[in-house]
Amino acid sequence: MAITLSGDQAIASPPLSARLTTPQVWGIVLLAPYLLVFLAFVVYPVGYGLWLARHPASYVALYHDPIFARAAVNTLIFLLVGINLKMAIALFLSGFFAQQRTWIKWLSVLFILPWAVPSIPTILSVRFMLNPEWGVINQLIFKFTAEDGPNWLNDPSVALAMAIGVHIWKSLPFWTLILMTGRLAISHDLYEAAEVDGASWSQKFRYITWPSMQTLYITCTLLSMIWTLGDFNSVYLLTGGGPADLTHVLATLGIRYLRLDQLSLAMASIVCALPLVLPLVYFMMKRLSR
Amino acid sequence: MKLPTLREVGTEAKLLLIGIPVFIWTMVPIYHMFLFAISPKEDAFSGKLWPDHPTLNNFSIVFHQQHYFLRDFWIQFFNSVVIALSAGALTLMIATAAAFSISRLRVPGGRWVMNLALFTYFIPAAFLAVPMYRTMGNYGLLNNHWSLILAMVTIASPYAIWVLKQASDKLPVELDEAATMDGATTLQLFRLVYVPLMMPSLVAIGTYAILLAWNEYLYAFLLLSRDTEITLPVALGNFLAADDSPWELLMTTGFIYALPPAAIYYAFKRYMVGGLTAGAVKS
Numbered sequence: 001m002a003i004t005l006s007g008d009q010a011i012a013s014p015p016l017s018a019r020l021t022t023p024q025v026w027g028i029v030l031l032a033p034y035l036l037v038f039l040a041f042v043v044y045p046v047g048y049g050l051w052l053a054r055h056p057a058s059y060v061a062l063y064h065d066p067i068f069a070r071a072a073v074n075t076l077i078f079l080l081v082g083i084n085l086k087m088a089i090a091l092f093l094s095g096f097f098a099q100q101r102t103w104i105k106w107l108s109v110l111f112i113l114p115w116a117v118p119s120i121p122t123i124l125s126v127r128f129m130l131n132p133e134w135g136v137i138n139q140l141i142f143k144f145t146a147e148d149g150p151n152w153l154n155d156p157s158v159a160l161a162m163a164i165g166v167h168i169w170k171s172l173p174f175w176t177l178i179l180m181t182g183r184l185a186i187s188h189d190l191y192e193a194a195e196v197d198g199a200s201w202s203q204k205f206r207y208i209t210w211p212s213m214q215t216l217y218i219t220c221t222l223l224s225m226i227w228t229l230g231d232f233n234s235v236y237l238l239t240g241g242g243p244a245d246l247t248h249v250l251a252t253l254g255i256r257y258l259r260l261d262q263l264s265l266a267m268a269s270i271v272c273a274l275p276l277v278l279p280l281v282y283f284m285m286k287r288l289s290r
Numbered sequence: 291m292k293l294p295t296l297r298e299v300g301t302e303a304k305l306l307l308i309g310i311p312v313f314i315w316t317m318v319p320i321y322h323m324f325l326f327a328i329s330p331k332e333d334a335f336s337g338k339l340w341p342d343h344p345t346l347n348n349f350s351i352v353f354h355q356q357h358y359f360l361r362d363f364w365i366q367f368f369n370s371v372v373i374a375l376s377a378g379a380l381t382l383m384i385a386t387a388a389a390f391s392i393s394r395l396r397v398p399g400g401r402w403v404m405n406l407a408l409f410t411y412f413i414p415a416a417f418l419a420v421p422m423y424r425t426m427g428n429y430g431l432l433n434n435h436w437s438l439i440l441a442m443v444t445i446a447s448p449y450a451i452w453v454l455k456q457a458s459d460k461l462p463v464e465l466d467e468a469a470t471m472d473g474a475t476t477l478q479l480f481r482l483v484y485v486p487l488m489m490p491s492l493v494a495i496g497t498y499a500i501l502l503a504w505n506e507y508l509y510a511f512l513l514l515s516r517d518t519e520i521t522l523p524v525a526l527g528n529f530l531a532a533d534d535s536p537w538e539l540l541m542t543t544g545f546i547y548a549l550p551p552a553a554i555y556y557a558f559k560r561y562m563v564g565g566l567t568a569g570a571v572k573s
Contacts (some may be wrong), residue, residue: 030390135321
């Protein structure tokens with residue numbers, strides 16, 4: 001057995017006692033707390049969960065549950081529409097916030113708020129704004145048009161769009177900040193040279209900005225996919241999965257089955273997301289641990 | 291004073307055309323919450339953009355627990371504080387020890403543990419919640435603050451270890467060698483050399499873990515249920531169960547609950563943005 005320490009040196013193994021120095025014994029002692037947490041709260045739960053999800057009957061039941069099919073479709077819509085929209089806006093706004101203006105600096109301080117404050121009060125605030133009778137949005141619509149506004153959260157597709165909006169509201173600042181860091185790392189000389197050559201705004205983006213940021217953008221999109229799959233709050237706090245359980249995503253569906261005491265269905269619905277999650281995780285691990 | 295050229299005015303106008311919608315988009319839900327908090331009940335539902343009679347009465351009702359939804363406000367506030375601080379402290383201890391062990395002591399298998407930790411970081415939190423809920427039941431920890439504290443430590447540690455390892459890899463090896471030559475033991479090295487030098491990263495990570503635990507809703511809602519044990523976000527969620535929720539009080543409580551993280555974020559902004567965003571995505 002050889003243990004690779006940092007990739008370049010491999011140590012052939014004499015007996016354990018001779019191999020370990022005092023600092024290494026301390027190393028093991030100091031690492032032990034995390035290992036214990038990992039074993040007790042990651043390995044055991046995940047293993048136990050997979051064991052609970054072992055019956056094919058659960059998957060048959062899921063397959064026949066229309067709520068599951070709807071949740072799977074909603075999850076895909078959330079990922080495809082929500083993330084691409086969010087990342088595209090973040091890419092655009094990263095250019096805006098990279099401008100050197102005092103007022104833009106101040107705006108960026110406020111812009112970070114949705115990310116910095118907890119989701120529950122702000123999402124409930126949006127939920128109330130969308131209330132058909134007392135919500136401020138329909139009150140304003142009524143004031144200006146003398147017509148009743150739509151019942152925002154009662155139509156499943158509108159409600160899902162609102163949940164995507166809430167998700168974007170909450171996580172846009174974080175990704176804008178990351179992409180802005182990427183933009184600021186691009187050498188200014190490139191833009192100056194391009195300007196001398198008379199390059200247009202879109203040419204500068206196409207030939208300088210995008211090539212330098214492509215990798216970062218793709219990594220961010222994938223990481224955002226993983227996190228969005230786990231976003232319970234945007235849907236649960238805004239619509240509660242309703243109306244008629246038609247706005248669930250996989251993250252809220254698992255919890256729904258759990259609340260209904262259908263634990264094996266809850267686990268099975270999560271296992272169904274694994275083919276989507278595992279390749280993403282593999283890619284991210286490769287990128288971050290190199 | 292130099293007059294701006296037409297072109298400069300044009301650029302500024304274009305920037306404002308982006309900036310104003312961004313400002314409105316960002317602030318509307320937050321302002322709406324604040325507006326409710328300072329409005330008497332009848333103004334809150336009127337659709338006005340500023341109340342006719344702004345008042346702090348809602349805050350007084352919340353602080354004096356003068357509504358049956360709020361009779362445990364202070365104990366729930368205190369629960370949130372205790373859980374966030376405990377999770378922060380525990381994460382910091384576990385992650386600092388692990389990062390020191392992996393990065394400075396180069397413990398055999400350290401890289402493996404690092405990868406396992408990263409793997410945990412990428413499990414979507416809502417997916418781990420289901421098995422974790424069941425496991426906490428098996429451990430007999432449900433409805434016990436420890437369940438939430440340990441869940442938060444589990445979720446915060448991987449990222450904490452990863453960021454701390456990146457930071458500690460940057461400390462020169464010579465420091466450790468010099469201290470060892472002077473006769474420092476491993477623990478002295480940890481306590482007297484490593485921890486002081488890592489202080490900025492430790493502040494960032496401690497803040498991160500505290501905010502994570504303070505803001506957590508899903509795990510808190512699954513793992514705790516008694517009115518005197520739940521944290522503030524769960525109490526806020528419980529308002530929703532009622533048909534006649536006092537929304538102005540809900541928003542006031544929400545506003546109070548959102549203030550500490552916002553304040554902490556701005557106080558530690560320098561550390562947070564540097565430490566956290568750089569660690570989130572290595573480009």
